[in-house]
Amino acid sequence: xxxxxYARRVLGVEASGIRKLFDAGGPDAINLGIGxxxxxxxxxxxxxxxxxxxxxxxxxxxxxxxxxxxxxxxEKLQRENTLPYTPEHIIVTAGGSEAxxxxxxxxxxxxxxxxxxxxxxxxxxxLATLAGGRPEGLALDATLHIDVEAAKEQxxxxxxxxxxTPANPTGMVESEASIRALVEYANDRGVTVVSDEVYEHFTYxxxxxxxxRYGEDVITINAASxxxxxxxxxxxxxxxxxxxxxxxxxxxQYCQACATAASQYAALAAYTGDQTPVAxxxxxxxxxxxxxxxGLTGIGLxxxxxxxxxxxxxxxxxxxxxxxxxxxxxxxxGEAFGRNAAGYxxxxxxxxxxxxxxxxxRLERLME
Numbered sequence: 218x219x220x221x222x223y224a225r226r227v228l229g230v231e232a233s234g235i236r237k238l239f240d241a242g243g244p245d246a247i248n249l250g251i252g253x254x255x256x257x258x259x260x261x262x263x264x265x266x267x268x269x270x271x272x273x274x275x276x277x278x279x280x281x282x283x284x285x286x287x288x289x290x291x292e293k294l295q296r297e298n299t300l301p302y303t304p305e306h307i308i309v310t311a312g313g314s315e316a317x318x319x320x321x322x323x324x325x326x327x328x329x330x331x332x333x334x335x336x337x338x339x340x341x342x343x344l345a346t347l348a349g350g351r352p353e354g355l356a357l358d359a360t361l362h363i364d365v366e367a368a369k370e371q372x373x374x375x376x377x378x379x380x381x382t383p384a385n386p387t388g389m390v391e392s393e394a395s396i397r398a399l400v401e402y403a404n405d406r407g408v409t410v411v412s413d414e415v416y417e418h419f420t421y422x423x424x425x426x427x428x429x430r431y432g433e434d435v436i437t438i439n440a441a442s443x444x445x446x447x448x449x450x451x452x453x454x455x456x457x458x459x460x461x462x463x464x465x466x467x468x469x470q471y472c473q474a475c476a477t478a479a480s481q482y483a484a485l486a487a488y489t490g491d492q493t494p495v496a497x498x499x500x501x502x503x504x505x506x507x508x509x510x511x512g513l514t515g516i517g518l519x520x521x522x523x524x525x526x527x528x529x530x531x532x533x534x535x536x537x538x539x540x541x542x543x544x545x546x547x548x549x550x551g552e553a554f555g556r557n558a559a560g561y562x563x564x565x566x567x568x569x570x571x572x573x574x575x576x577x578x579r580l581e582r583l584m585e
Contacts, residue, residue: 230343246545247576249564252385252528254446256501258483259494262445265486266479274482278475280466282309282454286481289488290454297417298427300437302456308469309476309484313415313440313453317344318472319465320377320411320436320455325350329376334363335555336530338385338413342555350376354555360521361387361530365395369402378403380428383416386554386563387530388506388523393426404432409461412437415453416526418444418495421503423524429456436461444495445487452480502527505566505573512577513564516584529564538562540583546576 269275281287287304294300310316321344325331331345335354342352355371358364361384372378380399382391391399403410412428412435429435440453455465475481506529510522513531520531530551533541538550541562551558566573 226347226349230346246547247568247572247579248547249566249568249572249576250547250549252443252565252567253448254443254498254527254567255569256446256494256498258446258450259487259491261490262447262483262486265490266450266483269479269482274478276478278478278481280470280475281307281462282476283478283481283485286485286488287454289485290456293488294427294437294456298430298437300427300429300456305459306456306462308455308462308465309481310453310455310469311473311476312442312451313413313438314340315451315469315473316438316440316453316455317341317411317413319468320438320461321345321348321350322468323461323465324409325376330374331377331379332368332371332375332408333379334381334384334387336386336551336558336561337379337555338381339553341379341381345377354557356557357387361389363391363395363399365398368399372403372408373406375403375408377411378408379411379413381413383420383425383525385416385526386528386549386551386558388526388528389521390420390423390425390524392423396426396428397431400428400431400435404434408434410435414439415443419499419502419527420525421499421506421523425525433458441484441487445484446494446498447480447483447487450477450480450483452476452484502566505568505570508570509564509566509573509577512574513580516577516581527565527567529566530558530561531564532561534560537580537583541580544579544583546579 286309287307290307291302294302325348327349329350330353331350332353332355333341345352355368400410410428417425429437436455436457438455441447518531523529548562548564551561
């Protein structure tokens with residue numbers, strides 16, 4: 218019998234706890250586990266992709282992405298984020314996930330410490346581990362925000378600090394004062410900040426603030442995926458100092474070559490076209506958040522009201538979480554997001570209002 222051998226870096230990580238739930242539940246299940254917009258990609262974006270295919274724009278593009286898209290991203294970053302970039306500062310990637318991968322592979326050496334919020338997005342510790350780094354979680358305070366002073370105490374000697382706001386899985390938005398304090402402290406101590414801003418357009422009470430406004434040693438990661446309901450198109454970008462971009466490009470050339478051509482033309486239409494659908498999605502997510510929050514707190518669950526993204530991180534206890542999943546309310550157990558998340562569950566309200574009401578009704582019956 219043949220003995221199968223695998224690299225230790227792969228054996229040392231687990232499959233995503235979120236992806237395991239992608240097709241979970243029976244025909245009557247209400248899936249609140251997947252962080253995917255239930256909106257369709259706007260028509261003008263789809264038409265741009267179709268047009269590019271009909272025009273024969275189906276070959277490789279420049280490794281960094283088509284110049285028109287990089288120009289549009291620079292204009293977006295200046296207009297919306299007050300960040301003065303040029304195309305040489307941009308790499309168009311196969312979603313935000315590839316951008317994170319590039320940064321980890323480029324900047325993290327064996328044994329380097331990589332800091333991120335715990336609970337936090339599942340990819341951060343895994344990508345750090347695959348790069349040979351040492352993932353290290355930062356505990357959140359009682360309001361599910363980063364404890365700035367505690368984070369500073371862990372910062373010295375770290376290689377990267379990943380800042381995600383609005384945050385997955387908590388739905389919290391860090392204040393401008395906290396972001397500035399964290400970035401300035403990190404940069405003063407030689408820690409590169411990676412700012413994951415994929416949910417930037419979905420904030421409800423607070424304004425989004427880009428970390429790169431407060432330091433030069435910052436790499437911004439973003440994507441069209443959530444903003445324009447383009448998750449399956451797989452197009453994102455990283456923006457940062459040209460020295461980092463040049464080195465990240467080496468990894469990008471060999472693992473991806475370039476983002477899909479049609480997706481790049483679609484993203485060009487997204488960034489330069491009608492932004493009304495984005496505002497409409499934000500308003501709908503806000504309404505859904507209020508429905509779900511009022512419903513869950515109304516049946517006795519207590520937690521801070523989310524401020525952004527489309528997630529709620531709810532302390533329920535493991536027994537109720539398991540019962541909910543068994544009864545067809547598919548939610549992600551908190552353990553998928555870190556060591557400090559036992560007994561919590563992540564709810565995604567990127568689904569219909571009707572589904573949210575039905576989910577609360579099922580939970581209420583379980584708690585009677």
